[in-house]
Amino acid sequence: MIRQNQKALNLILVLTDAALCFSAMPLAYLIRFLGQRGYGYQVPLSFYLRMMLAAVPVYLLLYRAFDLYASFRRKRIINEAGKVIQANFCGLLLLFVLSYLSKEVHSSRSVLLLFAVINTIFSLALRVTLRKILRVMRKAGRNLKHFLVVGWNENSANFCRRAISNKALGCYIDGYFHDGGPQRFEEAVPCLGSLAEFENYLADHPVDEVVISLDYEDYPRLQHLLEICEKEGVTSSLLPFFDKYIPARLYVEDFEGMPLINLRRIPLDSFMNSLCKRCFDICGSLGLLLVLSPLMLAVALLVKLTSPGPVFYRQERVGLNRRPFLMYKFRSMKAEQNGADKTAWSTREDDRRTAFGSWMRKYSVDELPQLWNVLRGDMSLVGPRPEIPYFVEKFKEEVPLYMLKHLVRPGITGLAQIRGWRGDTSIVERIRCDIDYIEHWTFLLDIKILLLTLTRGVVNRSE
Known part of the structure; x- marks a missing residue:
């Protein structure tokens, strides 16, 4: 059954990871020193x-710690890729430590960095390839995971509908x-009996x-019902009726x-x-402050030349754990605000804006x-956009769930921004994106x- 297949797949995955990891080092060495004499300064x-x-x-232990050997039937590839990158980052730190402890002063850090990149690519390619192979097998009706559903309601019907519609998951609903007997359902999922008949069926099938x-x-x-599953040695999962109140x-x-x-344990x-x-x-x-410093200097001069007042605009925002901080921007409005910026959003037609500020x-x-706020630790490069205290209250x-955005550092850009929810747009949709992130x-x-x-979030189409 699936359990034996998963063990075999895990063993293959572990052995292949070990082989790829070991082979990535000589490949990194050859790339670094190809065509040079005295490889690695005699190392x-x-x-x-x-x-x-x-x-x-x-x-291999790091991969296991990052849950990379668990079944990825229901895991998203982007989540797994992130774990592969994090595991290899930790592994790179280990290699630097080993290199230092070896007291080999001529060992090449470039080789270690190249190894980390190559091994990450190998690991990602392996997992993507396995997913594609298994997806083809499942669509062909192989490597299917057989489910029984106990209890019928809106949640269980949605579960069956999603399992059937996504054949790549390889889920087969036996019934x-x-x-209450057979229920109306548009998919071919049979009713196998009442809850009292569940035990006898599980013992024979x-x-x-x-x-x-x-x-x-x-x-x-x-x-x-749980005792019945344990007695027969079958894995059981709970689809709760209060699913609207729990996170993913x-x-x-x-x-x-x-x-x-x-209920609110988050990856960060x-x-x-x-x-x-x-x-x-x-x-x-x-890095961005150094690279963009000429542009920022030019913008600062233009702000000063096109309107009277300070170059920078500071505004109190609410950040991580609801702590207030001063957020910095180039001033895009007239200097005389009279406190209006604390209780109102700026719109495209706002007459407080300067011509250069609109651009x-x-x-x-x-x-x-x-970027200075990010360097200081007030903000992150990516996260929910911070709001002024008036709108937070x-x-x-x-x-609903608005205050959950303060569980992480606010960001310069975020999921809501690349999905088009920025400026004077739906706050409800923005919060949904923030919680998803x-x-x-x-x-x-x-x-x-x-x-x-760079392609979706730089140009503010609401302006």
């Missing part, structure tokens, strides 16, 4: 291969059990997983022997994730000083948003 390839004998097992979807009044029967990812921790469900709560993101923010903002806003040039009463953050998602910002 032979054998030095790096000995290093890999110690590093490969650690790499469902329901006390092998399945891979049982999905339990009970209404509130049936929850007293949950313990008995649940985190369960042990509290003195009791399971405690954290992880120390390693937050460290990677912060290091990227520091390097990215510092800056259209092309998001006025946002460039926020207003929206937290009007928009917070709950599904990966390092690769940040890279994707930054790249798409």
Whole structure:
């Protein structure tokens, strides 16, 4: 069944990862020193291969720690790619440590960096290839995972509908059990009997997983149904009736022997994730400040020449953990604001704008000083856009889940911006994008948003 297939696939994946990881080092060595005499200043390839004998097992443990050997039947490739990049970043740090401890002063850091890039590419290519192979097999009716559904309601019907429509998942619904008998359903999923008949059926028919979807009044029967699954050695999953109140990812921790469900555990709560993101923010903002400094100097001069007043505009915004901070922008309005900027958004027809300010806003040039906020730690390159305190107090009463955006650092750009929700647009849609970003953050998602910002998010079409 699927369980045995998954074990075999995991073994193949581990062995292939080990082989690719080991072979990536000589390839990196050859690329670095091809055509040069005295490879690596007399440091032979054998030095790096000995290093890999110690590093490969650690790499495999890192991959396991980042959940890269769990079934990816239901995992998104972008999430897995982000974990591969993070695992290889940690592995690169390990190689630098090993190189330092070896006291080989002529070892090449370029070789180690090339190895990290090559191994990341190898790992991603392997997983993409496996997904494509398995997708073809599943569409052909092979490597299917057989499900039984216990309980019939709107949630279980949606589960069946999605499992059937996406053949690449390889899910086959054998049928469902329901006390009310067969229900009207547009897909070919048979009713196999009442809940009382579930135990006898499970004992005689092998399945891979049982999905339990009970209404509130049936929850007293949950313990008995779980005991039946455990007795037959079948994996069980719960499709709760309160799914509207839980996030896409649940985190369960042990509290003195009791399971405690954290409804808002997010990827950036992880120390390693937050460290990677912060290091990227520091390097990215510092690099962009250096590269864009001529442009920023020219913009500053034009702001000063085209209207009286200061070059920079400072405004209080609400950031991480609802802490206020001063956000910097190039001034795009007349200096006399009379406090209007604290309680109103600027629109395209706003007569407070200067001519040059309108151009800056259209092309998001006025946002460039926020790179300083990123360097200081007030903001991130990517995240929910920060709001002024007046609107935070207003929206937290009007928009569901609005305050969750303050669980992470605000960003210069974000998921809402590349999807077109910026400026004077729906705040509800923006919050949906923000929560989607917070709950599904990966390092690769940040890279994707930054790249798409160059094509979708720079020009403000609402201006």
